[in-house]
Each structure stands twice: as C-alpha cells, then as structure tokens.
Amino acid sequence: MVAWITFPIIAALLWATVNHLDKYLLDKYCKNREIGGLMIFSSLIGIPVVLTIFVFNPAVINIDLRPALIITVAGALYILGLIPYLYALDIDETSVVAPQALMLTVFTGILGYVFLEENITFSQFSGIVLILAGALTLSLDIKSIYTLRLKLNVFLLMLISSFFIAGHIFLFKYFAIDLSFWKTVFWLHMGFILTSIVFLTFIRNYRNQFLSLIKTNPIGIISLNLVGEVLTVIGNLSSYYASLLAPLVISETVTEGIQPIFVLLIGILITIVFPNLKKENIGLKNLLHKTISITVMIFGLFLVLTN
Secondary structure, three states: OHHHHHHHHHHHHHHHHHHHHHHHHHHHHOOOOOHHHHHHHHHHOHHHHHHHHHHHOHHHHOOOHHHHHHHHHHHHHHHHHHHHHHHHHHHOOHHHHHHHHHHHHHHHHHHHHHHOOOOOOHHHHHHHHHHHHHHHHHOEEEEEOOEEEEOHHHHHHHHHHHHHHHHHHHHHHHHHOOOOHHHHHHHHHHHHHHHHHHHHHHOHHHHHHHHHHHHHOHHHHHHHHHHHHHHHHHHHHHHHHHHHHOOHHHHHHHHHHHHHHHHHHHHHHHHHHOOOOOOOOOOHHHHHHHHHHHHHHHHHHHHHHOO
C-alpha cells in the first residue's frame, strides 16, 4: 500500500503546483484569454518526451497500427481536456476549480467497471457520489447565507474536462496492461504532438494567440511554461504508473482527492507570503466554504479507499 500510494501523492503535489502556475500565466500573460496559445505550449511538450523515450528505447515504435492510433487519440483527449480546465481557471480561483477535477473519478469508475472488470462496492459508489456533491458545493457562489448561486459555467467546464481526461487515462491503462509502460507513454505523447500540429495548422485563432504570446514576453512565457509542463509530465507519469498498480477508480480518486488539499495550502501560502503574485480569497466565509466542500470530497475519498 505504501509503495503504490507514493505515486498518486507525487502526482497530486506536482499538479497542485501546476494549477497555481497556470492561474499565474493566465492572469499575467493572457489578458486577452489566449488560452489556445497555452494549449499549443502544453501539447508541444510531447516532442522532448517522445524523443527522449525513443533514444533510450527505440523499440517503442514496434506496435500495431490500431493500438498506436487509439493511444494517440487518448493523448489528444488529454489536451482537449485541458481546454475547458483553462477556461474554468480563467473564470474562478484555483482552489475552487482544481478540486472539481475529482469528478473524473466518476467517469474512471464507470469505465473501469464496464471495460476492465474493476468492481465497485456500494460504499465506493457512495464515496463517488459524495465527491460529486462536494464538487457541486464548491461551485456555489455564496454571497450570503440566504443567497446561493451555482457557478454552472465552471462546473460544466470541469465536467467536460474530467470526461476527456478520464477517457485518456482509461485508454492508457487499457493498452498499457498488454503493451509496455513506455511504449504506451510514447504513443500517448505522439497524440500531444499531432494535436499541436492540428491547432497550429487549422485553428488560426489559436495559432495567432500562440505567436502573440511568444512575441509579448518570450523569456517569461516560455520559461514558465517549460517549468509547468515538466512538472506536469512527471506528475502524469506518476499517475499512469499508479493506475497500473491499483484499480483505476482507486488510483485516480487518491490523486484527485489529495490534490485539493495541496492546492488550498499552496494558495494560502502564496497569498500570505507573496501577495503581489497571486491573491486567493481566504476570507473566513470563503475559506469555510472551501474547507467544508473539500472535506466532503475527502470523506468520499475515504469511502472509496477503505473498501
């Protein structure tokens, strides 16, 4: 237990750090919502990953066409899942948006049960329901005790994001069970590269945003993106490996369940120590709201893990 759970914890910490870095990039460099430009940066990370894997293990290209194509599509699903996530992050605070990625455990649980024969107990199902309820609660805009408004746009964006990313992690595990770990990772990142080519070639708005970001502040935008993408890749690899050591719904629920804690703690730390960089709303009402919502989600996580 201790061995495998280390990997989702590593992924959760790295992804939480990247969540805040993404928010900083959006606030500082994307005043005109150049989210398409950031997506191209994210997908281009596939190039060094693919080249590195090939140098150390050239046998990764020995694969049948069908699995290669499907795994490549899985890589594209991941990039597509980042688009609604970035739009949600552009709308709301990191500590509100990031925990809602827990909703992907609902999709991974269903996919694992149907296609991988990973059984879910009633208690685990109840935990998944609590996680979804916590995500919904976190989406509420509480202006007063009598006024509750669901931030439906943020919730729906994260629901779509969770659906795509859950599909990508499921397809990874489905093929990695029979293929080697690195072979599956290689073709997954080929999907990243092909997605970047599609964006640059056929989506003029995204291409213009990408070029605009580079011209505006090439050193800042490239260096910060590079740091973020390296952390993301390491986090992804940890998550992929964890998915092979435990049922999909368990590994993903652990990762996504722990991540909100790191997100909240990092957000509070940055707000107190570096208020000029980023300001998270840590007023008593908002902090209580976030804490209760995340607690509900963590209790759901406990139910999933103890059965």
